[in-house]
Structures are given as C-alpha cells and as structure tokens.
Amino acid sequence: MRCEVCGRRIHGKPLRVMIEGAKLTVCSPCSRHGKIIWEEPALKPALTKNKAIAPLKIQRVKTSETKMDVSLELIEGFEAKIRHAREKLGLSHEDLGKRISEKVSVLKKVESGKMTPDNKLATKLEHALRIKLLVPASEEKLPKTKIVKPTARELTLGDLIQLDEKEKEDKTGRKSS
Ligand SMILES: [Zn+2]
Incomplete structure (x- = not known):
C-alpha cells in the first residue's frame, strides 16, 4: 500500500x-x-458488532420471562388455602370479588376446587389474600409424578451426554479385556 x-x-x-x-x-x-x-480498520466492524448484539439481549430476557410463567404451578390444596385466607380476613365472596374484580361464581368454583385459577387470577388472589399460591413447577408437583415412572420420562440433554459417555466407557472396557 x-x-x-x-x-x-x-x-x-x-x-x-x-x-x-x-x-x-x-x-x-x-x-x-x-x-x-x-x-x-478493525475498530469499525467491532462497533457494528456490538450494535447487532443489543437486540439479541432483549430477546433473551423475554424468553426467560415466559419460561418462568410456564413453570409456575398452583400449590396443592389451593382451594382450602384460599377459603381459609379469605375467612381469616373476614371477607365474603362478594367482598373478595369486588377487590380483585372477579365474579363471585368464579371464586366459589375456585374455592370448591371445581375450577383451577389461571396464573393471572392466582396472582390476584395471592395479593388480595396475602398468601402464596404459585410455586415453581419443579419444587412441588412435578418431581412426584416423575419419580413414579423413572423409565418413562423424557431424556434430557444431560441424560443423553451421560449415556454417550457410558457407551464409550463400555466399548473401551470391552476392547481392553
Ligand atoms: Zn506520505
């Protein structure tokens, strides 16, 4: 040049x-x-690279948020917990319905276990009654059902890697003996 x-x-x-x-x-x-x-000359592409990364970061945050919603589960016996908490606060179905702008019939169904509240309703109830209804799925319900049939559960990536390693060990073991 x-x-x-x-x-x-x-x-x-x-x-x-x-x-x-x-x-x-x-x-x-x-x-x-x-x-x-x-x-x-290397400075220029580096700058544009950084700019391209920025929107990706936002996307990642969004996916982790939706994941969290999905993994939340209602606790067992939520219907009794809701009724007890409501009665403790001295609220009728009507009172509670007004507070969280929900139909009385819906609240009655939820408390009798005939209806499972969705995450939105459960969150409203949590705030109004100051109780915990939603827990991460892995903590309460899921392990129980999974342990019943350990062989039938889906393989995770971790399992696959472990299996792969085991296979290798077996093969080398066979060769040497
Ligand atoms: Zn010159």
Missing part, C-alpha cells in the same frame, strides 16, 4: 485522513497534514 500524498510505500499502519475535503490513505508523516478519520 502506498501513501496517497507522498507516494511512498507505507510502513506499518496506513492512516486514513481527511485533507482538504478528500479522504486519503497516507503514511504517518503525511497524516500530520490532515485530520485523522480512523487509525485502526
């Missing part, structure tokens, strides 16, 4: 400078005649 001002071969880093309105690639002695636009 040659300097566009003096025509000499550029040793080391070529510099991009603005001289009298023209963008030129010059050697470092000639760069003093103009205004340096950039020094390292």
Whole structure:
C-alpha cells in the first residue's frame, strides 16, 4: 500500500485522513497534514458488532420471562388455602370479588376446587389474600409424578451426554479385556 500524498510505500499502519475535503490513505508523516478519520480498520466492524448484539439481549430476557410463567404451578390444596385466607380476613365472596374484580361464581368454583385459577387470577388472589399460591413447577408437583415412572420420562440433554459417555466407557472396557 502506498501513501496517497507522498507516494511512498507505507510502513506499518496506513492512516486514513481527511485533507482538504478528500479522504486519503497516507503514511504517518503525511497524516500530520490532515485530520485523522480512523487509525485502526478493525475498530469499525467491532462497533457494528456490538450494535447487532443489543437486540439479541432483549430477546433473551423475554424468553426467560415466559419460561418462568410456564413453570409456575398452583400449590396443592389451593382451594382450602384460599377459603381459609379469605375467612381469616373476614371477607365474603362478594367482598373478595369486588377487590380483585372477579365474579363471585368464579371464586366459589375456585374455592370448591371445581375450577383451577389461571396464573393471572392466582396472582390476584395471592395479593388480595396475602398468601402464596404459585410455586415453581419443579419444587412441588412435578418431581412426584416423575419419580413414579423413572423409565418413562423424557431424556434430557444431560441424560443423553451421560449415556454417550457410558457407551464409550463400555466399548473401551470391552476392547481392553
Ligand atoms: Zn506520505
């Protein structure tokens, strides 16, 4: 690469400078005649790379939030817990219905176990009655049902890796013996 001002071969880093309105690639002695636009060509792609990462970050946060919602489960015996908490606060079905703007019939069904409240309703009840109704799915219900049939459960990635490693061990074991 040659300097566009003096025509000499550029040793080391070529510099991009603005001289009298023209963008030129010059050697470092000639760069003093103009205004340096950039020094390292690597800097530019790095900046655009950072900008591209930003929207991805936001997406990741969103997916983790939805995951959390899905993994929440109602505690067992939620109907009794709701009724007890409501009675403790001295609230009738009507009172509670007004507080959380929910139909009395819905509350009665929930308390009798005929209806399972969705996460939205459960959260409203949690706040109004100051109780805990939603728990992460892994904590309460899920392990019980999973342990009943350990062989029938779906394989996780971790299981697959372990199986793979076991297989390798078996094979090498067989070879040596
Ligand atoms: Zn030069």
